[in-house]
Amino acid sequence: MASDQTQGTALDSLRQRIDVLDAELHRLLMERVRVIDGIVAAKRASGADGVMFRPDREADMMRRMVERHEGSLPLTSAEHLWREIITACTRLQGEFQVHLDGSADIAAMRDAARFYFGFAVEMETAGDPADVVGTVAASHSDLGVIALTERAELPWWRGLGQDGAQIIARLPFFVAEERPADLASMVISRPIPGSGTPDTAVYDARWRGVLPGSLMDTGLEILSFFRHADGVDALLAASGDSSEDEVLTLCREAGAEPDVLRFVGGYAAPIDIDEGEPDELDDFSEDAD
Ligand SMILES: O=C(O)C(=O)C[C@]1(C(=O)O)C=C[C@@H](O)C=C1
Numbered sequence: 001m002a003s004d005q006t007q008g009t010a011l012d013s014l015r016q017r018i019d020v021l022d023a024e025l026h027r028l029l030m031e032r033v034r035v036i037d038g039i040v041a042a043k044r045a046s047g048a049d050g051v052m053f054r055p056d057r058e059a060d061m062m063r064r065m066v067e068r069h070e071g072s073l074p075l076t077s078a079e080h081l082w083r084e085i086i087t088a089c090t091r092l093q094g095e096f097q098v099h100l101d102g103s104a105d106i107a108a109m110r111d112a113a114r115f116y117f118g119f120a121v122e123m124e125t126a127g128d129p130a131d132v133v134g135t136v137a138a139s140h141s142d143l144g145v146i147a148l149t150e151r152a153e154l155p156w157w158r159g160l161g162q163d164g165a166q167i168i169a170r171l172p173f174f175v176a177e178e179r180p181a182d183l184a185s186m187v188i189s190r191p192i193p194g195s196g197t198p199d200t201a202v203y204d205a206r207w208r209g210v211l212p213g214s215l216m217d218t219g220l221e222i223l224s225f226f227r228h229a230d231g232v233d234a235l236l237a238a239s240g241d242s243s244e245d246e247v248l249t250l251c252r253e254a255g256a257e258p259d260v261l262r263f264v265g266g267y268a269a270p271i272d273i274d275e276g277e278p279d280e281l282d283d284f285s286e287d288a289d
Pocket residue numbers: 036039052053054055057058085086087089090093
């Protein structure tokens with residue numbers, strides 16, 4: 001057995017290694033921020049104004065993180081560290097606030113918002129989701145986070161539009177059976193200049209009559225819906241590659257005849273980080289055999 005002195009020396013040398021790595025991480029972080037100074041200058045030179053978040057770029061960065069990640073650090077811990085860095089770097093590009101949906105479970109909403117937008121930004125809880133939409137639409141560069149409930153208490157997405165606030169991201173981005181800050185929500189902002197075709201496009205769809213069950217079999221996802229006396233208001237997600245006409249056809253084939261179908265934003269497809277992991281229930285049943 002190793003003596004206390006040998007163990008102490010081994011621990012000391014591991015701590016020295018941590019100190020070297022921490023200094024290197026800090027140096028790299030400061031170097032990253034110097035690059036951001038260049039990004040700010042380039043964006044200004046190209047006339048960029050308003051919202052500085054670039055969700056497409058962030059999604060690419062996160063996809064590459066999943067590919068290279070290994071070891072015992074939970075992927076969601078790495079995700080959170082980068083979210084803090086990315087938001088701090090966005091904050092260096094201009095002021096913005098994050099408006100939270102006050103109708104959601106406030107602890108879960110705060111956890112999700114802080115997980116994704118860190119502590120570098122001011123957050124305030126607005127009233128209901130429609131208030132969040134109105135505040136963000138009237139702002140220069142603010143974000144809003146609205147909890148996604150299967151059945152909505154009001155069709156808040158009616159306030160979204162091409163010139164006002166749009167959906168820009170879906171949270172959580174790393175989907176896992178058990179993960180911190182797992183409140184399903186939509187991030188909204190004013191339109192982001194230069195954003196390409198999103199993986200998933202989102203529509204405000206309204207029709208008379210019922211919500212046909214077969215709508216779910218068309219490949220469309222009902223993110224949320226509001227039922228009123230005459231019909232249904234739905235927030236629908238479709239492949240970003242589908243045209244508006246194709247989405248309309250899918251709705252009609254399922255028995256919904258939208259009299260309104262409006263594009264209200266889109267998001268990068270979340271990544272299931274449990275994929276490829278052994279299924280815990282299966283393992284358990286094997287043990288029981
Ligand atoms: O690439 C950009 O446009 C940036 O502003 C940099 C950066 C980052 O910190 O990496 C910050 C915010 C954007 O949402 C995406 C990435």
